[in-house]
Amino acid sequence: MLSKHFSEHNFVSGHTACAGCGQALAARLVVDAAGKNTIATNATGCLEVFSTKAPQSSWNIPWIHSLFENSAAVGSGVESALRYLGKIDKVRVISQGGDGGTSDIGLQALSGMLERGHDVLYVCYDNEAYMNTGIQRSSLTPFSANTTTSPPGKVSTGNPKLKKPLVEICSAHHIPYSASASVGYPQDLQRKVKKALSIRGPKFLQIHCPCPLGWRYEPGLTLEIARLAVGSGLYPLIEYEYGKLTKVFKIPKPKPVEEYLKLQGRFRHIVNSQEEVAKIQKIADKNIDYYQLK
Amino acid sequence: MKKFLEGSQAVAKAVKLAKPGVISAYPITPQTHIVEGLAQFVADGELKSEFVNVESEHSAASAVLGAEACGVRSFTATSSQGLILMSEVLFNIAGMRLPVMLVCANRALSAPINIWNDHQDSIALRDSGWIQFYAENHQEVVDFILQGYKIGENPKIMLPVMVCMDGYILTHGMEVVDIPSQEQVDKFLPPYNPPYKLDIDNPLSLGLLGDPTVYMETRYAIQDTLNNDVLKLIPQVSSEFESIFGRRTLKLVETYKTEDAEVILVAMGSVAGTIKDVIDEERSKGKKVGLLKIVTYRPFPKEEVFNILKQASRVGVIEKAISLGSDGPLYTEISALFSGEKNSPQISGFIAGLGGRDITEKTIQTVIELVKGKKTSCIFMDLNKELLWEDFRVI
């Protein structure tokens, strides 16, 4: 059975993600770094839909999808079963979800999994909106972004809220490892996956995954946009261990946020407004200062 | 061994005998004593299980889903709001064909918040694809759990099982119950060995997207399994159980003095005990009354129900749940069985005991009198009429 579909990747071709999908890339980087002895759980969302339409699957590792908000809880059950079977030292568990499935509807299950100390790595693929349902705002949608439920209008400049500090929220559970990564820096991302999986206990990794469709840009720009988010200070790559900030991805010469914003249709309504761009520059500057990114 | 036990303790002992590898639950009255008992067994090292103290019923159901998908037998218990919070996962568990065992301590649904017994919670889940058994007493609960595992985990079945026991009446009531030996249970219940699971040596994907080209077939498959395989398997498993444990408790339906009955009452759960007492009294007065107790509510044993009820001239369905805006669900289903039949008995429906209102012998006697009268579809028994005339405007 396996020989027919053999691939060195744990996430293979034939999935139906959009061209240039940051999440498809991130998911493969995660499970390739994790290795064959991994069981993955998945929240409902783009990743689940484009990778497992019956009767096919793009996963080369055991994989299960149940519902939108329960990936961490299913992961807790899988981990408990492996513990019962005496296999917990041999098999890694990764629970996955999008930004909505993780930071909104799945936050309670995630907090429960972290608090109970399950030996699970939770990966949040952050494409900054509910993409599977048609680009609605989530609590990880950035300030000013145009989504279908945070549209700019006569009295609105798009999403009025800042991103929820999810890495910190997870870290506040005093878990061994809580970090952020970006598909723009794939080696750094895979290092973080490997580091997380080398630690016993609950871990959290939030990965910035640009979305050509939802952010409205040409598919070939996924990596450039991801790098500009990091390089401008808008998406700090940070690592917390047991509640303490231990490492940051340095950006000695931060790029102006305008370079990041102007490539994306979701910010088109503000890029020509110095005042609005300045507000976003302030967010980046605050990050650079707070995390000492320079 | 016969013991005088609280119902919840009897459940905990039965579950322990089934040796689930993962137990996950969230506290809710009146289910709590069940999982407290199991937690103590685990704490004392008498039961080698992973006990997962989750943060909600939704996660409890999700955790046992994950465990079952790894090929590990599991258990959860809940009640009322907890069951309804779980309901999204419960549909999912059945759709994924994972034979989870759940004990539901039946309790009314809010609002108003009410911790007492009725069947509205589990009845609301009747369309979920779960097998549902309704127990009359402690012994049935114990026996249904052990047989439920065997039926649900059968490789041809692979469906979850809900054992429903009346909150407080059974969960907190004390009764003599025969708790089997581990040796007997091991002989009866084989280890769980599902045809598919999450396994690094054979990596499968479970929980796929089923588009319009495949979805209906998955629903048909559940319907086919329930209505053909499960209905056939229950008597077989029951016979096997009887040969080892010496009693036959799990049935599709149970009859009590129905052979020559002119009036047959239909009910589920612990109220059957009260009804049997009333029937004895009526019989002593020469009145031909009997009881049809629905034990297996899902799958619904249409043939058995039809064949027993067709002998009567009058049928009264007494139920602790209602489809608001329609009638009692059991009444509706039984009425449908006789649709278009020439010699149909007159069937009347009665709603009783909602939110823990006592169903007394007097209640049953009144039902019997009403059944003999004009056909009615949905009479609420024992209403306090004074409470009904209040108006929002007075507030």
Place this chain on the structure above:
Amino acid sequence: MFSILVAKAGSSKDNKTGSWRSVKRPKFLQKDCIGCGLCKLICPEACIEGEEKNTYRPDYDYCKGCGLCAYICPKKDIEMILETEEK
């Protein structure tokens, strides 16, 4: 009965997504390749194979033409060309 509910590992390879490409496809020049493997690492379709320098190539059965390989190549040894151009 259960076959609809369970998928075999990697079975999506039966789904040839290369037909999605409409405008451009990557051309691996195989001249200045240093074998860094970045193209293979970042391909969202997991459809680039290769081990040594100047051996990397995409599987056009799956390539959706996103162009990320051309972006990441440090030697500009991958070009995006029009589908209508010769291979």
